[in-house]
Amino acid sequence: MKAVVIEKPFQATIVDCVTPSIAPNQVLVRVGAVGICASDVEVYEGTRPADYVRYPCQPGHEWAGTVAAVGSEVAHLKLGDRVAVEGHHFCGKCYFCQRGQTNLCQHYNEFGFTLPGAYADYVAVRADLAHPFAPDLPFEVAALTEPAACAGHGLLRAGVQSGDTVAVIGPGTIGLLGVAWAKALGAGRIIAAGVDRNNESFARAVGATDYVTLAEGADTQVKAMTEGRGADVVFESAGNPQAVLLAFDLVRRGGTVVQVGIAGGDHTIRLSPDLACLKDLRLHGVFAYTSAVFVETLRRIENGVLNVRPLITHRLPLTQFAAGLALLKHKPEPVVKTVLMVND
Numbered sequence: 001m002k003a004v005v006i007e008k009p010f011q012a013t014i015v016d017c018v019t020p021s022i023a024p025n026q027v028l029v030r031v032g033a034v035g036i037c038a039s040d041v042e043v044y045e046g047t048r049p050a051d052y053v054r055y056p057c058q059p060g061h062e063w064a065g066t067v068a069a070v071g072s073e074v075a076h077l078k079l080g081d082r083v084a085v086e087g088h089h090f091c092g093k094c095y096f097c098q099r100g101q102t103n104l105c106q107h108y109n110e111f112g113f114t115l116p117g118a119y120a121d122y123v124a125v126r127a128d129l130a131h132p133f134a135p136d137l138p139f140e141v142a143a144l145t146e147p148a149a150c151a152g153h154g155l156l157r158a159g160v161q162s163g164d165t166v167a168v169i170g171p172g173t174i175g176l177l178g179v180a181w182a183k184a185l186g187a188g189r190i191i192a193a194g195v196d197r198n199n200e201s202f203a204r205a206v207g208a209t210d211y212v213t214l215a216e217g218a219d220t221q222v223k224a225m226t227e228g229r230g231a232d233v234v235f236e237s238a239g240n241p242q243a244v245l246l247a248f249d250l251v252r253r254g255g256t257v258v259q260v261g262i263a264g265g266d267h268t269i270r271l272s273p274d275l276a277c278l279k280d281l282r283l284h285g286v287f288a289y290t291s292a293v294f295v296e297t298l299r300r301i302e303n304g305v306l307n308v309r310p311l312i313t314h315r316l317p318l319t320q321f322a323a324g325l326a327l328l329k330h331k332p333e334p335v336v337k338t339v340l341m342v343n344d
């Protein structure tokens with residue numbers, strides 16, 4: 001079979017390799033489509049933290065495909081099932097897994113980073129990580145379950161109520177998926193806030209009712225739209241210190257901040273020690289998604305309530321993976337999610 005292998009940073013090729021064999025508790029999945037993620041660019045460029053990647057690396061963690069072989073102990077899947085596969089290969093036994101917090105498993109292992117991923121014809125996966133979906137859902141749409149689950153993990157916990165005002169700071173891929181989730185959860189007003197208007201049309205396509213830029217004064221505009229209160233829920237996905245401060249500014253008293261963005265490095269921010277008390281705030285940090293949220297995300301994509309389709313901007317064959325990575329890195333044209341079509 002063919003697979004993309006990143007031997008070491010900046011050295012990626014398509015190689016011929018042996019199709020993996022499966023253990024009794026595994027299925028072999030013929031890859032249909034795999035999304036290109038910013039973290040794939042990190043793996044390619046060698047900027048991902050060393051604990052979260054192992055070279056040589058076969059990337060690909062946002063994907064879906066068809067069951068092509070079934071291990072002898074597997075009961076819930078059969079040949080030909082179309083499945084979306086969780087990224088995290090959690091252990092199921094540790095303190096966190098036992099409590100359903102599979103995203104925090106003490107034994108980090110993830111397809112596409114430390115395990116062979118889906119930039120390939122076939123991947124062998126533990127069967128409980130593969131979740132079947134309806135035959136009429138295209139592979140490239142089902143492949144968005146993984147990134148959409150990251151946004152869903154935060155907004156489901158925020159308890160968005162019907163009619164709520166949700167502000168999304170940083171309308172990149174995860175932010176736009178946050179907009180789609182806010183819409184799916186019944187938010188009344190969804191305000192996307194970005195540094196520029198590049199992604200405005202995508203934000204509106206997945207449910208944003210308003211779009212503001214930081215230069216225009218996102219805080220005054222959001223306050224003006226909410227009779228001075230601020231947003232019920234703020235979803236921060238920009239990943240920089242200013243965005244975190246803005247999130248605490250935009251949220252109303254008694255509201256909820258969801259923080260998904262990773263600012264990185266050793267930035268610090270200054271917050272009033274009384275902020276959370278005086279505003280009666282809830283803060284949810286989001287690290288990936290749990291197994292339960294992944295399945296809930298797949299169900300909502302399947303039934304169309306969670307509309308992620310407008311975010312697929314490019315479809316490329318696997319052979320053009322390098323062009324796909326470059327597209328995401330340099331954005332010479334509007335790009336949200338590029339999907340590599342593998343065996344579709």
Ligand SMILES: [Zn+2]
Pocket residue numbers: 037038039061062147
């Ligand atoms: Zn990703």
Ligand SMILES: [Zn+2]
Pocket residue numbers: 090091092093094095096097098104105106107
């Ligand atoms: Zn575990």
